[in-house]
Amino acid sequence: MRTIEWDDGVVKMIDQRKLPLEYAVVEFSDYREVAQAIREMCIRGAPAIGVAAAFGLALVARQSQATNREQLLADLEEAASVLRETRPTAVNLFWAIERMLDRARQVDSPEVEAIADALVAEAQLLADEDVEINKRLGAYGAELIADGDNILTHCNAGRLATVDYGTVLGVVRAAHEQGKRIHVWVDETRPRLQGARLTAWELMREGIPMTLIADNTAGHLMYTGQVDIVLFGADRVAANGDVANKIGSYKLAVLARENGIPCYSVSPTSTVDLSLAGGDDIPIEERDAREVTYIRDVPIAPEGVPVYNPAFDVTPHRYITGIVTENGIVYPPFEVNLRKAVGLRSQARFFRTARSRR
Amino acid sequence: MRTIEWDDGVVKMIDQRKLPLEYAVVEFSDYREVAQAIREMCIRGAPAIGVAAAFGLALVARQSQATNREQLLADLEEAASVLRETRPTAVNLFWAIERMLDRARQVDSPEVEAIADALVAEAQLLADEDVEINKRLGAYGAELIADGDNILTHCNAGRLATVDYGTVLGVVRAAHEQGKRIHVWVDETRPRLQGARLTAWELMREGIPMTLIADNTAGHLMYTGQVDIVLFGADRVAANGDVANKIGSYKLAVLARENGIPCYSVSPTSTVDLSLAGGDDIPIEERDAREVTYIRDVPIAPEGVPVYNPAFDVTPHRYITGIVTENGIVYPPFEVNLRKAVGLRSQARFFRTARSRR
Numbered sequence: 055m056r057t058i059e060w061d062d063g064v065v066k067m068i069d070q071r072k073l074p075l076e077y078a079v080v081e082f083s084d085y086r087e088v089a090q091a092i093r094e095m096c097i098r099g100a101p102a103i104g105v106a107a108a109f110g111l112a113l114v115a116r117q118s119q120a121t122n123r124e125q126l127l128a129d130l131e132e133a134a135s136v137l138r139e140t141r142p143t144a145v146n147l148f149w150a151i152e153r154m155l156d157r158a159r160q161v162d163s164p165e166v167e168a169i170a171d172a173l174v175a176e177a178q179l180l181a182d183e184d185v186e187i188n189k190r191l192g193a194y195g196a197e198l199i200a201d202g203d204n205i206l207t208h209c210n211a212g213r214l215a216t217v218d219y220g221t222v223l224g225v226v227r228a229a230h231e232q233g234k235r236i237h238v239w240v241d242e243t244r245p246r247l248q249g250a251r252l253t254a255w256e257l258m259r260e261g262i263p264m265t266l267i268a269d270n271t272a273g274h275l276m277y278t279g280q281v282d283i284v285l286f287g288a289d290r291v292a293a294n295g296d297v298a299n300k301i302g303s304y305k306l307a308v309l310a311r312e313n314g315i316p317c318y319s320v321s322p323t324s325t326v327d328l329s330l331a332g333g334d335d336i337p338i339e340e341r342d343a344r345e346v347t348y349i350r351d352v353p354i355a356p357e358g359v360p361v362y363n364p365a366f367d368v369t370p371h372r373y374i375t376g377i378v379t380e381n382g383i384v385y386p387p388f389e390v391n392l393r394k395a396v397g398l399r400s401q402a403r404f405f406r407t408a409r410s411r412r
Numbered sequence: 413m414r415t416i417e418w419d420d421g422v423v424k425m426i427d428q429r430k431l432p433l434e435y436a437v438v439e440f441s442d443y444r445e446v447a448q449a450i451r452e453m454c455i456r457g458a459p460a461i462g463v464a465a466a467f468g469l470a471l472v473a474r475q476s477q478a479t480n481r482e483q484l485l486a487d488l489e490e491a492a493s494v495l496r497e498t499r500p501t502a503v504n505l506f507w508a509i510e511r512m513l514d515r516a517r518q519v520d521s522p523e524v525e526a527i528a529d530a531l532v533a534e535a536q537l538l539a540d541e542d543v544e545i546n547k548r549l550g551a552y553g554a555e556l557i558a559d560g561d562n563i564l565t566h567c568n569a570g571r572l573a574t575v576d577y578g579t580v581l582g583v584v585r586a587a588h589e590q591g592k593r594i595h596v597w598v599d600e601t602r603p604r605l606q607g608a609r610l611t612a613w614e615l616m617r618e619g620i621p622m623t624l625i626a627d628n629t630a631g632h633l634m635y636t637g638q639v640d641i642v643l644f645g646a647d648r649v650a651a652n653g654d655v656a657n658k659i660g661s662y663k664l665a666v667l668a669r670e671n672g673i674p675c676y677s678v679s680p681t682s683t684v685d686l687s688l689a690g691g692d693d694i695p696i697e698e699r700d701a702r703e704v705t706y707i708r709d710v711p712i713a714p715e716g717v718p719v720y721n722p723a724f725d726v727t728p729h730r731y732i733t734g735i736v737t738e739n740g741i742v743y744p745p746f747e748v749n750l751r752k753a754v755g756l757r758s759q760a761r762f763f764r765t766a767r768s769r770r
Contacts, residue, residue: 074714239720242704242713244602244626250705250713258714265718268602268704269627270660274725277662302628304635305663312666346600346626347608349707355600355608356432356616360623362597367632 074255085110092140099215104146108177115170144289187380188219195225195378203282206239209300210252211287238264245345288321295371295388296333307373316375333368432613443468450498457573462508466535473528502647545738546577553583553736561640564597567658568610569645596622603703646679653729653746654691665731674733691726
């Protein structure tokens with residue numbers, strides 16, 4: 055199954071907290087459960103949580119007791135405010151919520167049922183588009199990968215971070231499908247270990263050669279000439295090309311530049327936030343100390359130790375070689391070129407949304 | 413007690429595999445047990461494993477069935493070859509073993525008992541010197557620390573990595589004892605978590621303000637202006653000042669330079685290996701995959717995942733601001749100044765060894 059699916063009024067998702075030890079699918083019929091699943095990282099990854107929020111609003115629309123359009127819109131707004139509070143950094147969450155609310159407002163019918171139908175369809179469309187977008191950016195990104203390349207990646211920007219194909223791992227999959235002999239260095243990605251738990255699991259299942267490393271090992275690999283390209287995702291890209299992504303991405307970009315290795319962020323244009331001039335304005339989520347002090351139920355630090363646990367960092371655009379999007383690879387000057395890539399969003403023919411709304 | 417002690421023919425050490433969950437002292441009366449304790453990191457840290465090897469040879473001398481000088485020297489050589497095989501990177505191990513063997517050869521008596529007495533005394537001296545050396549380099553290093561400084565450190569270069577006072581944490585202790593208000597960012601230091609387990613434990617016990625972070629967070633802290641100085645230890649320093657230290661140190665030095673933050677290695681001159689021109693010649697230990705894939709007995713990655721687990725990396729000297737030794741802070745050109753600092757070793761009055769041998 056996909057990372058997240060809509061199944062007859064129920065939202066199903068792979069429980070990413072349990073992988074790789076257990077493959078479990080959870081089902082939610084209340085949007086508050088979806089919000090909690092996002093908060094607790096049962097589902098994570100910028101594109102995936104956007105889709106999860108969209109399906110959450112579809113649940114609201116389907117279940118609302120509203121008898122008229124205004125009541126339903128109010129119910130949706132209320133749910134949207136709960137969903138917006140789940141995680142602050144990935145802009146796809148807010149983007150998807152706005153898109154769903156816009157869709158609700160645009161339905162040309164006073165019928166509650168018609169609006170609900172439109173929202174379920176819109177969330178489905180958003181999920182389907184995500185897969186298509188991943189395949190497009192995968193194809194663009196694969197052009198950057200040469201036969202024999204060693205790719206280093208951080209966290210999980212794979213199918214589990216999206217609906218099905220992946221951003222960074224979309225590029226990796228596309229290169230692999232083209233027959234390029236590649237090998238992926240997988241940062242374990244403390245504290246939540248998305249690399250060790252999720253990226254390793256994805257790559258092993260597909261037989262793509264990979265090696266797991268502690269995050270501390272990445273610099274040594276670059277210095278000793280064992281990395282050809284660094285690829286990581288994005289949770290939010292500012293108008294100037296600064297990239298917020300999983301904590302530790304910044305160091306990879308600095309080390310890559312220091313060692314003459316190209317470093318790309320791979321993400322859909324829905325991750326770009328043109329309202330923010332630079333990365334300093336991106337809100338950085340801080341998460342619970344327990345993510346650092348415990349591994350599952352095993353304590354690994356002294357009881358009561360003070361902890362600082364930001365979930366993301368910002369990589370200034372000067373360290374980013376390019377940003378791989380579904381509309382092509384964006385190179386500096388990002389200020390100009392990101393705007394163009396995002397602009398293509400509403401025109402592009404592959405965006406069925408645009409067509410369906412006309 | 414000290415990290416390691418000689419007690420009437422028995423070597424006692426704090427079991428660092430169990431900290432911070434359990435404080436346990438283990439006792440060994442066979443040098444092979446000491447070798448295993450080094451290999452399994454029951455004791456670790458470049459200076460501490462040198463002292464452990466010295467006490468291991470003292471055990472051999474005390475227990476040998478040799479009836480003459482030549483037999484005893486042969487027993488010692490055999491044990492030395494076992495001890496040398498325990499860990500390849502920290503040169504202090506080899507340095508301490510050579511010093512013990514030299515001492516044995518120099519004893520001006522054919523009596524086996526006299527040689528054994530001399531070796532027990534030499535190992536004790538080496539341990540006592542280590543404490544004195546730490547206090548000296550602590551005093552030098554403390555001059556680098558200003559009131560209010562945020563210090564970032566990696567791994568454990570504390571009392572647990574030495575006999576009692578610490579190298580990096582010797583500097584921290586000295587600054588704290590001088591009344592400077594300091595705060596230490598402690599990298600957890602995957603995969604073995606020496607920061608989370610040992611450095612946090614040491615600092616919390618002494619009430620020195622500290623905060624634990626995932627290794628991935630260090631760069632973010634530097635970029636956001638929250639680090640004033642980076643201090644890490646050394647397992648081997650080449651003649652040109654290249655520093656081999658715990659995996660992940662290289663990235664800290666690169667990030668520090670990129671952000672205009674001074675980065676010092678803190679270590680005794682016994683860590684300097686003038687026989688190696690540069691860091692590329694330093695042997696880098698690779699350790700078991702299980703260090704990465706398990707936390708205690710909890711698996712954190714897919715079964716059978718390929719792993720690369722180097723225990724150390726090399727930081728080229730161009731990223732190192734200075735090297736804090738017991739003979740002062742060594743600045744570039746390291747090629748010249750390290751040789752001077754090491755040269756002081758044999759002359760310095762505080763080296764009671766030198767005196768006792770005359």
